[in-house]
Structure formats: C-alpha cells, structure tokens
Amino acid sequence: MRKIRMTRLAAVACASVLALAATACGTSSGGDSEGKAASKDQGGFTAPDVPMADAIGDPEGQVNILAWPGYAEDGSTDKTIDWVTPFEKESGCQANVKYFGTSDEAVQLMKTGEYDVVSASGDATLRLIASGDVAPVNTDLLKNYADIAPFLKDQKFNSVDGQMYGVPHGWGANLLMWDKAAVSPAPTSWGAVFEGSSDYAGKVTAYDSPIYIADAALYLMKTQPDLGIEDPYALDDDQLAAAVDLLKNQRKNVSEYWSDYLKEVAAFKSGDSVIGTTWQVIASTIGDSVEAILPEEGSTGWSDTWMISSKAKNPNCGYLWMDYITSPKAQAAVAEYFGEAPANTKACDLTTDTSFCDTYHATDADFAAQIHYWTTPIEQCLDGRTDVKCTDYGDWTTAWTEIKG
Amino acid sequence: MLWLGVAYLGALAALLITSLWMQNDFTGNIERVWTTENFQTLFTVDVYRTITLRTIGIAALVTLIDAVIAFPIALYMAKVASPRAQRLLVIAVLMPLWASYLVKAYAWRGMFSSNGPIAWVVEPFGLHSPGYGLFATTVTLAYLWLPYMILPVFAGLERVPDSLFEASADLGAGSWMTLRRVVLPMAFPAFVAGSIFTFSLTMGDYIAVKIVGGTTQMLGNVVYDNQGAANNLPFAAAVATIPIVVMLGYLAAARRTGALEQL
Numbered sequence: 001m002r003k004i005r006m007t008r009l010a011a012v013a014c015a016s017v018l019a020l021a022a023t024a025c026g027t028s029s030g031g032d033s034e035g036k037a038a039s040k041d042q043g044g045f046t047a048p049d050v051p052m053a054d055a056i057g058d059p060e061g062q063v064n065i066l067a068w069p070g071y072a073e074d075g076s077t078d079k080t081i082d083w084v085t086p087f088e089k090e091s092g093c094q095a096n097v098k099y100f101g102t103s104d105e106a107v108q109l110m111k112t113g114e115y116d117v118v119s120a121s122g123d124a125t126l127r128l129i130a131s132g133d134v135a136p137v138n139t140d141l142l143k144n145y146a147d148i149a150p151f152l153k154d155q156k157f158n159s160v161d162g163q164m165y166g167v168p169h170g171w172g173a174n175l176l177m178w179d180k181a182a183v184s185p186a187p188t189s190w191g192a193v194f195e196g197s198s199d200y201a202g203k204v205t206a207y208d209s210p211i212y213i214a215d216a217a218l219y220l221m222k223t224q225p226d227l228g229i230e231d232p233y234a235l236d237d238d239q240l241a242a243a244v245d246l247l248k249n250q251r252k253n254v255s256e257y258w259s260d261y262l263k264e265v266a267a268f269k270s271g272d273s274v275i276g277t278t279w280q281v282i283a284s285t286i287g288d289s290v291e292a293i294l295p296e297e298g299s300t301g302w303s304d305t306w307m308i309s310s311k312a313k314n315p316n317c318g319y320l321w322m323d324y325i326t327s328p329k330a331q332a333a334v335a336e337y338f339g340e341a342p343a344n345t346k347a348c349d350l351t352t353d354t355s356f357c358d359t360y361h362a363t364d365a366d367f368a369a370q371i372h373y374w375t376t377p378i379e380q381c382l383d384g385r386t387d388v389k390c391t392d393y394g395d396w397t398t399a400w401t402e403i404k405g
Numbered sequence: 406m407l408w409l410g411v412a413y414l415g416a417l418a419a420l421l422i423t424s425l426w427m428q429n430d431f432t433g434n435i436e437r438v439w440t441t442e443n444f445q446t447l448f449t450v451d452v453y454r455t456i457t458l459r460t461i462g463i464a465a466l467v468t469l470i471d472a473v474i475a476f477p478i479a480l481y482m483a484k485v486a487s488p489r490a491q492r493l494l495v496i497a498v499l500m501p502l503w504a505s506y507l508v509k510a511y512a513w514r515g516m517f518s519s520n521g522p523i524a525w526v527v528e529p530f531g532l533h534s535p536g537y538g539l540f541a542t543t544v545t546l547a548y549l550w551l552p553y554m555i556l557p558v559f560a561g562l563e564r565v566p567d568s569l570f571e572a573s574a575d576l577g578a579g580s581w582m583t584l585r586r587v588v589l590p591m592a593f594p595a596f597v598a599g600s601i602f603t604f605s606l607t608m609g610d611y612i613a614v615k616i617v618g619g620t621t622q623m624l625g626n627v628v629y630d631n632q633g634a635a636n637n638l639p640f641a642a643a644v645a646t647i648p649i650v651v652m653l654g655y656l657a658a659a660r661r662t663g664a665l666e667q668l
Contacts, residue, residue, distance in 0.1 A: 131434050202536055203519075256537055256619045270518045272537070394428075397637070401630065402452040404622050 036161040038126070047160045048132035050310045056141050056319045062094040063317035066106060066115040068304065069261050070281040070338040071169070072097040072325075083333045087324045093317035101259040102209040103374065110134070113311035116318040119169055121302040122157035123211050123374035123393075129165050134307040136163050141319055144326040147346045151365040157375060158305040166305035167322050170331070172340030172360065173301035173371050174207070174215065177278035177292040179268060190219045190295045193276055194246055197253040204250065205267060205276030208257035210396040211374055213403075214300050215277060216243040216250075218372055222297040231383035232300065233375045240391045240399060247403045257404070261285075280339020301371035302340075335360070341368070417649070424642035435638060443643035453627070457647055460624045463543055464607035468600045470547040471554035475599065479555050480588070483562035484570075498555050506549065510616045513545040517617055537619030545613045546606075553602035561595020562588070597659045604655060608648045624648055 036047045065072050072095065075082035084095045098115070100106045103124040110118055110133045120128055128134045139145040145167060152158075152168035159165060176190060183192075183200065194216065197204045206212055217232035220242055229239050255272050258264040265285050267273040283292035306322045308315065324330055331347035334340075341362035342348070348357035361367035375382060381390040391399075427440050447453050482494045501509065515521050517534055524534035535541060565588060573583040611625025624647055632641035 131429075251620055254620050270520060272519050394637075397631075398446070398450065401622070401627060402450070404620055405452060405455065 036163055038130075038160045039156070042126060042156055042160065045126075045130040047129050047163075047165075050132055050135045052136040052138050053141065053308075053315055053319065054138060057316045059091055059093045059317045059320060060314040061092065061317070062096060063117065063314045063321050064115045065095055065097045065321060066109055066118040067097060067099055068119050068121075068338075069099040069101075071099075071119050071304075071334060073334075073337060081333075081337055083325075083330045087321065087330070091317065091320040091324065093314070093320055095321065101261065103211065104209065105259075107131075107133075110309060113309065116309055116312040116314045117321055118307050118309070119304045120166070120307050121304050121374045123376045125157045125165065125305055125307065126376055128307060129160055132310055134165055135310040135312070137166050137308060137322070139164050139167065142167055142323045142326065144323055144328070144344055147328070147344045148326065149343055149345050149363065149365075151368055152303065152343050155303070157303065157373065166307035167326050168343035169304040169306050169325065170335055170338070170340045170342050171301060171303035171368060171371070171373070172280065172338075173294050173299040175278050175280060175283065175292040175299065176295045177268070177276060177283050177290050179271070179274040179290055181289065182271070182274040186291065186293075187275070188293070188296050190215065190297050190299075191223070194219055194250055197250050197275075200275050201253045202255050203272070203274040204253045204255065205264060205273035206247075206250065206254055206257050207277050208259040210393065210400040211300075212277070213240070213243050213247065213396050213399060214372065214374070214377075216246045218300055219297055220246060230385075231381075232372050233377045234381040234383040234385065234390050235377065236381070236385075236388045236390055240395065244399050244403055248405075251403060251405065281337065284337075284339060298370055298372070301373055303368075303371075303373045335362075420642045420645060423639050424646060426639045428637045428639050443640045446640070447643055447647075453644070456622055456624060456627060459539075459621075460608060460648075461651060463539070463546065463623065464604045466543050467546045467550060467607045468554075468603045470543070471551050471603045472558075472596055472600065474547075474551060475554040475558050476592075476596075479558040479562050482555075482559050483565075484567075495559075498552050498559075502552055506612070507616075509549060510545060510613045513541065513548065513613075514616050517541045537617050537621075539618070539621055541617040541619070542614045542621055542623075545617050546610060549613065550603040550606050553606065554596075554599035557599040557602075558592060558595045561592045561598070565591050594663050597662050601656065601659055605648075605652050608651060 038045050038047060072084050073081045074084035074095070074097065084097065087093070088095055098109070100109060103121050106118055106120055107124050107127050109115060110120075110128055111131070118124075118128075118134070120134075148168050152171070154162065154164065158168065176187065176192065178187060178192075180186075182203070187196075192199075193204055193206065207215075213235075214232040217229055217235055217239065220227055220239075221229040221232060224242070227239055227242055229235065235243065256263075256267065258267065258273075258276075261279065261282050264273065264276075264278065264282055268282075268286050268290055278292055280292060283290055306325060308318045308322065312318050325334070326344050328344055328346035328350050331342040331344040332350035335342035335347060336351050336353065336356060339360075341357070341360040345357070345363050348362055351357065353359075357363060376393050377391060377396055379389055379392045381388065423435075424443055425439055425441065426435055426437050427442055428434070429436055478494075478498070482491055482498075486494055514537075516523050517537055518524070519534055519536065521534060527534065569587055569591075570583060573587050578586065609625055611623060611629050614621055614623045614626060624644060628641045628644050631637040631644065
C-alpha cells in the first residue's frame with residue numbers, strides 16, 4: 001500500500017514539474033527560416049516571422065504602455081505636464097503606463113506579453129526583434145511617420161532588412177551632473193567620475209546596468225588611444241578588462257548605483273551623492289542645486305523607438321498611441337519635459353522655448369552621429385574588426401557583477 | 406499535505422531543472438539544452454564565491470547580534486517582569502512586525518544618510534556617518550529580524566523552572582554562574598530555533614541591501630539582477646540553489662542540537 005502511494009506521489013510530482021517547466025519558462029527561441037535576415041553587423045540573426053498589421057481597427061478601449069520614466073506623463077507628477085489625457089480623450093483608449101529603469105528590465109517585461117507598446121532603446125531593440133517579442137510596424141498606418149527626421153529611419157537598431165520594427169521617438173545623451181554646492185571647480189570631463197573620483201570619495205554615483213561599461217570604454221577611447229577602442233560597444237577581452245579596471249577603481253568612491261531615477265533624485269537631494277551620470281529629466285526634477293553638462297569626451301546616449309508587442313492584446317490602441325506620441329504636439333511636450341531631441345522635427349515649432357531644437361541639435365544629423373547610442377554588444381565586433389571576437393552582453397553582465405564585487 | 410508537498414517540492418525541482426538549462430545572451434530566450442555551464446560559472450568566477458561568503462558572514466553576524474541583544478530582553482520578560490509587564494513587553498516586541506518592512510528599511514536609510522541623525526550625533530566628535538554599506542546592512546537586518554529571535558528565546562526561558570534558580574543558589578552559585586551553567590545550556594535550543602529565522606531571512610534578503618547597502622551585493626541581488634534585469638532565469642536558478650544548500654546544512658546542524666522540537 002505504502003509503496004503504491006509513493007509511486008503515485010512521484011508520478012504526480014513529475015507531472016507537475018513538467019507542467020511547470022513547460023509553462024513557466026517562456027517561449028523557446030524560434031529560428032523561422034522565412035523571417036528576415038539581419039545584416040552581419042546586426043548580429044546576423046534571422047528575425048522570426050511575425051505578422052504585421054495591415055489596418056487599424058476599432059480601438060479596444062485601453063492600451064498598456066511600457067515606457068522610460070517621463071515618456072508618458074498623465075499629470076500625476078506635475079499637473080501641467082500631461083499629454084496622456086488628451087490622447088485618452090482623442091482615441092478612446094485608456095492608457096495604463098508602467099515605467100522601467102533599465103533596458104534589461106524592459107526586455108524582461110516585454111516577454112510577459114502584458115504590454116502592448118514599449119519605448120525601447122538601441123540596446124533593447126534588436127534583442128526584442130530577434131526573440132520575436134515585437135512585431136514589424138506598418139509605417140503606412142502612421143500619419144506622423146513622414147515627419148520623422150530621415151537620419152532616424154531604417155537604422156541598424158530599429159529595422160531589419162529594410163523593414164521598420166518601430167517608430168523613432170527621440171534621442172539624447174547621458175550627462176554628467178553635480179551638486180553645485182559640493183563640487184568646484186565645475187568639471188568638464190568624465191574624468192571627474194573616473195580618475196578624479198577620489199576627490200568625492202563615497203559621494204559618486206553611476207548607472208546600475210552593464211551598459212554603463214560603455215561609458216568607461218568611451219572615456220578610455222579618448223584618453224588612452226593605445227587601447228585601440230573604436231566603438232565603446234565593440235570591446236575585445238583586453239579592452240573590456242581595461243574598462244572593468246577603471247570601473248573597479250571608481251567603485252571605491254561610489255556611494256551607490258542607481259537604476260530607479262527617483263533614487264538618484266533622492267540621493268542628490270539628501271547629499272548622499274554629489275556627482276555622477278544622469279539624464280536631463282533627473283536634473284530638471286532636482287532643480288537649481290545641480291548642473292548637468294555634456295562633457296568634452298562626448299557621451300553615450302540613447303535613440304528610442306516605440307515598438308509594438310507581437311502578443312499585443314490591444315494592437316489598435318497601440319498603433320493609435322504610436323501615432324499620437326510621434327505627433328508634433330506630443331513630441332514637443334515629451335522632448336521638452338524629458339530633455340531630449342524629438343524625432344518629429346515639426347515639434348520644433350511647438351516648443352515653448354523657441355531655441356529648444358537648436359540646443360538639442362534635433363535636426364543636426366552630424367551631431368546625432370557623434371553620440372554613441374546604446375547598442376547591444378555582440379560577438380561580431382560592431383566596429384568592423386574581424387580578427388578578434390568581441391565580448392557580448394552576457395560577458396558584460398558577468399563583468400558588471402564583478403565590478404560591483 | 407500531499408498537495409503541499411507537490412507544490413513545494415515541485416517548485417524546487419523545477420528550479421533545479423531550470424538551472425541546468427542555458428540562456429541565449431542576445432535574445433534572452435531560454436534554450437532547453439542540458440548543461441552544467443551555470444554551475445561552472447558559479448564555481449570558477451571569484452566574485453560569486455566572495456558574494457556567497459559575504460552573505461553567509463552577514464547572516465552569521467546578524468544572528469549573533471540578535472542573540473546577544475535578545476537574551477537580556479527575553480530573560481527579563483520571562484523571569485523578572487510581572488505578568489502585566491510581561492504582556493506589555495510581548496506586545497512591544499511584536500509591534501515592529503506590524504509596520505511594513507519597507508518603512509523600517511527606509512527609516513534606517515534616513516538614519517544613515519550623510520545628513521541624518523547618526524551623522525548629527527557623531528559629528529561633534531569629528532566623525533562621519535558610516536554611510537551606506539555592509540555596516541548599515543547588518544544593523545538594518547539585525548533590527549528587522551530581532552523579534553524573530555526574542556520570541557523563541559523568551560518561550561525557551563519561560564520553560565526553565567524557577568526551582569532550578571533556587572537550587573542553583575542553594576548550591577552556592579552566584580547569578581553569573583547560574584546564568585552560565587544553568588540557564589544558557591537550557592536555553593541553547595531556543596537560540597538555535599531563533600537563529601534559523603534570523604539566518605535564513607538574512608540569506609534570502611535583497612531589499613534591505615538595495616536600500617541601505619550602497620554598492621554591496623548579496624546573493625539575493627545576484628538572483629534578482631539575473632532574473633529581474635537580465636532575464637537569465639537559468640543562472641538565477643543556479644545561484645538560488647546556494648542558499649538552499651547552505652540552509653539544508655544549517656538545518657541538519659540545528660537538528661542535532663534538538664532545537665527543531667522547540668519550534
């Protein structure tokens with residue numbers, strides 16, 4: 001009797017394990033032979049064959065938006081900052097917004113299939129396309145697509161084989177911010193948070209993501225030409241090791257890393273951090289006690305794309321949102337609030353600060369080319385080297401854990 | 406009972422199976438190929454050993470601090486206080502458990518802030534707040550788990566008959582001697598029972614260390630970073646087996662002391 005019951009128990013346990021294993025672990029990677037092939041410097045993957053919408057149907061009544069902080073403000077942060085409510089009235093789609101802190105978080109959340117649209121940066125876009133989590137976007141359905149700056153269309157990070165997988169939103173640079181009362185003279189170089197960080201021991205902050213390694217690589221690219229870094233996202237083993245060393249030295253002076261932008265706001269307000277990397281939106285939130293600049297080495301930055309989930313439950317509202325958020329009026333509001341260049345250049349006529357687009361070089365393709373946009377590092381070197389293997393994002397993730405120690 | 410076993414052990418088994426799979430670094434999708442790569446990384450990359458030892462160290466230190474603080478409080482509650490005071494004290498010990506974990510952790514974040522109360526108290530002596538880091542993490546966790554140590558020790562001490570104190574005094578032992586030779590040995594299983602709580606709760610914690618730990622990482626953070634951020638579920642599962650193995654070892658050791666009967 002006892003033996004029979006044990007066997008039965010084992011059978012039930014095994015069955016439940018298998019059931020859990022089958023459902024809990026997401027989709028298996030699909031290498032569909034009919035998909036579009038990415039070029040070699042995109043990693044050479046084959047994009048899974050995901051169907052594209054051919055018309056916008058009736059709105060579903062709601063849309064689940066996954067966005068960078070500050071991209072979908074509904075007036076809850078500041079009553080005057082609100083471009084979500086007009087969208088809801090206009091389209092009849094209630095917008096449910098979730099903010100994320102890092103690109104890794106965005107990729108992870110998109111895999112759940114609970115979000116319809118996402119504002120993905122260049123270090124997330126290709127991963128989302130390759131894993132089949134986002135669908136190609138039919139740009140003919142978007143009225144405002146024609147007004148998007150041409151240098152943002154059909155780029156390596158938002159299209160595969162001539163097919164757009166999203167609509168460009170805006171772009172900008174990661175800035176160096178400091179507390180004016182605690183830091184003088186005013187720094188002009190990223191060196192202030194690397195070699196010079198000991199001046200502010202225990203008060204330095206940095207972005208808590210493996211992609212921050214590129215900031216160190218960019219600094220080394222300008223200050224140590226011997227290393228031969230051409231692209232901060234294409235690092236061989238030696239170059240990665242040099243960047244890791246720089247960051248390990250920086251860590252001794254770091255008070256804490258931030259990924260939640262409110263955490264950085266709080267840390268600067270309380271004086272626990274006085275210098276570190278930031279976004280314009282954070283500096284604007286804190287106010288006059290801090291200053292943020294683009295240092296002389298240039299900077300890493302982002303170029304964001306609104307993408308639609310392949311598992312979207314509200315695709316029609318998703319398309320309506322993508323069209324709305326790239327309209328001149330919404331673009332002007334987001335760009336000015338967040339502090340980035342709008343993708344839709346018609347927005348430049350609608351900003352409250354008339355010189356806004358000049359300040360952010362919104363129409364300046366040459367300037368845009370100088371920012372090193374977040375890109376997913378892959379084994380094939382993005383700078384075109386073929387004699388070495390580059391380190392991929394997995395290596396960067398491990399390195400980042402090692403840096404934090 | 407059967408379903409509890411299936412749900413509980415099934416989840417653990419699923420975790421173990423996942424840890425033997427691998428992840429495509431680029432797309433983040435799980436590839437169901439059997440591999441021990443995750444465990445190899447875990448054992449060969451130094452940083453994971455450092456983090457494991459640090460986590461065990463913090464857990465041991467938190468347990469020790471809680472035991473030292475809990476003993477006099479529990480002894481007073483069990484043997485000195487009047488029944489009325491005893492009831493009030495039990496409520497007082499339980500009260501912090503009513504407040505949210507996050508509120509308490511953020512309260513300590515305020516304490517350790519560079520212009521917080523600790524800085525204010527030590528500044529006249531030319532010192533600074535220790536800031537966020539290992540020290541702040543240990544203090545915060547010790548504070549959070551203190552009630553879990555006091556209650557079992559209190560229960561254990563209450564079971565020590567008063568007559569033993571008298572007998573000990575009659576035989577000429579001073580209060581120190583009585584504490585050391587009579588009370589402590591009898592209360593030891595209660596300490597072990599309490600330490601199971603403080604130790605296991607610390608082993609799995611990752612929130613307090615995020616709030617007051619500065620740049621410090623514990624095992625929970627590695628699991629969180631790999632699952633929550635990088636979506637590398639197989640590696641996160643491999644890391645998560647470490648606390649399980651450590652706790653199994655700890656429980657086996659605790660069983661030998663007979664403390665598990667006290668729970």
